Amino acid sequence: MKDVFLNNISKTYHKGMVQAVNDVTFHVSKGELFGLIGPDGAGKTSIFRILTTLLLPDGGTASVNGFDVVKDYEAIRKNVGYMPGKFSLYQDLSVQENLNFFATIFHTSIEENYDLIKDIYIQLEPFKDRRAGKLSGGMKQKLALCCALIHRPTVLFLDEPTTGVDVVSRKEFWDMLKRLKQQGITILVSTPYMDEAMLCERIALIQNGRIMSIDKPKNIIEQFPEDLFAVKSDTMGNLLHDLKNTEIIKSCNAFGAYHHVTFNHDDPEMKEKLIRILEEKKHMNIELKPITPTIEDCFIKLMEN
């Protein structure tokens, strides 16, 4: 059973000058937690807006719950929950007023679906008379999620829900999504944070409006074609430069405390060879270890291809 279908969806802006979404095809099963992973401007929001019937695609077809996004937009609007990228609630209304308002708009009440939002709402309750504009980032996001859930949607669209939210709140948020998934709600979430990709069941890596890969995060990592190593020395700036100018190195990217490198040939001797080269270039305290690729490594690899 599939809840969301996209077939060859394309979208351009400025009279075709900007290709935001380019021939995108994927589907999401019922009750799945699906992530759309890509940097800003990759086309994530455009895809979400097409699926929530806010934008008309230039080409291709898409459906949600079996309803066509163009023809049956009214049916889709009744059944889905949508949380847009930027904080989109009424700043001058209180938590309670915002929630009541959205409940009424969706022909329901807080009481009716209280079990669904209970876990989240309990955290908001102490602030229920506070204006939404005066909440912290994490609280705003919880309120927005409550409002999107209030009518028990069949499919939930969350456009970059964790952007601009602190690490603790982000973690809490993903825990909440897992609980919602257990309630049988299909969830589509987009994020620019690669580390969050691992929390999804399946992900699509998207760049410049094109999908580069769709699979379980685990499988995407397994498909990483080369052995990956992390390198460190006392002079990281020079190290990056030197690595880039070393013949045996295929790719090299800065990754926090380490640089991630792959070799032209996956050959056990390469490790020794690289250490020798780096020592010749006067690098001190060289550390080189094999690592498992992250989604970010995979993303960069796919981008370079």
Add this chain to the structure above:
Amino acid sequence: MNNISTFIKKEFLHVFRDRKTLLMLFGLPIVQIILFGFALTNEIKNAKIVVCDYAKDAASQQIIGKLQASQQFEIQNVLLSHNQIEAAFKNGEIKMAIVFPANFNNDLLHQNKAQVQLITDASDPNTATTISGYATQILMDYQNELMQLQNLPYQIHTEMRMIYNPELKAAVNFVPGVMSLILLLVCVLMTSVAIVKEKEIGTMEILLVSPFNPFLVIVSKAVPYLALSLINLTVILLLSVFVLGMPINGSVLLLYAVSTLFIITALSLGLLISNSTASQQAAMLISLMGMLVPSILFTGFMFPLENMPYPLQLVSHIIPAKWYYIIVKSIMVKGLGFSAIWKETLILLGMTLVLLVVNIKKFKIRLT
């Protein structure tokens, strides 16, 4: 219906929580009523007048000739009796009536004294004083010419009568003007900004992805401003009656009915602006530059339309505030009934319908 009432309640909350804007909304009419109406002297050209000549003698004909030759006047009609003067004024076309009594020339030549009556429409006091001044000047010229010719102390007495606003209160001029401007400001500016704000903060996106009919979003937005405008209207009317001492001569009910129509016209304009803009700033700029400024210029209460070049007079026809201003003056000052303003009301109604149709056609159920 529960939906709409919740929505409208929410809009009222928005309005009441924005204290600064609320203060401005109700402060503005009070300040304007007090500030406006400082005499603006204006030169008047081609004022339309009628002549009621009981004398039909050489002297009256010569004066009429002079009036006709002057740049200031344009004689519309030569009437036969006093009764027709009132009718001519109510038509709204003429600014002044000149009455020559029977035996005008005789009186002048034999008693060296004669009288002329000038009747002006003083619901626009600036125009009334200015044109009666022009007329007196022309009569004086004629008198001087006679004196030089025959060296006798001929005197023409001008008897001036200002009708509709005999005390020449400036209030009668600017109260209707302030009314049209305030209603326009509240309805066009506030409504368009309120709707565009939903687009800007992103709530419009959520509202669109809901079972709520998007067109009702807009309608619900308009309701609080309709209510606010009616309160504002009441404040202005109370101020003008009790502070400025300007009575409402016509039907209050009719005044409110026509005002409601004008408010709806302005609301539709606000909707149109909000439909075609994406930011609050743009909405504000278009409302101010595109609506408020032309309305101040072309309504006729600050700058007489009669003086404008013909193309600009044509422009004034498409300004809703101009028609509303005429209607309010007719009801409040002249105390006229619906029969006198049906034409202007019909024009406003037509404009509103056109705007509403355009709004419905242009309305977007999606993001652009």
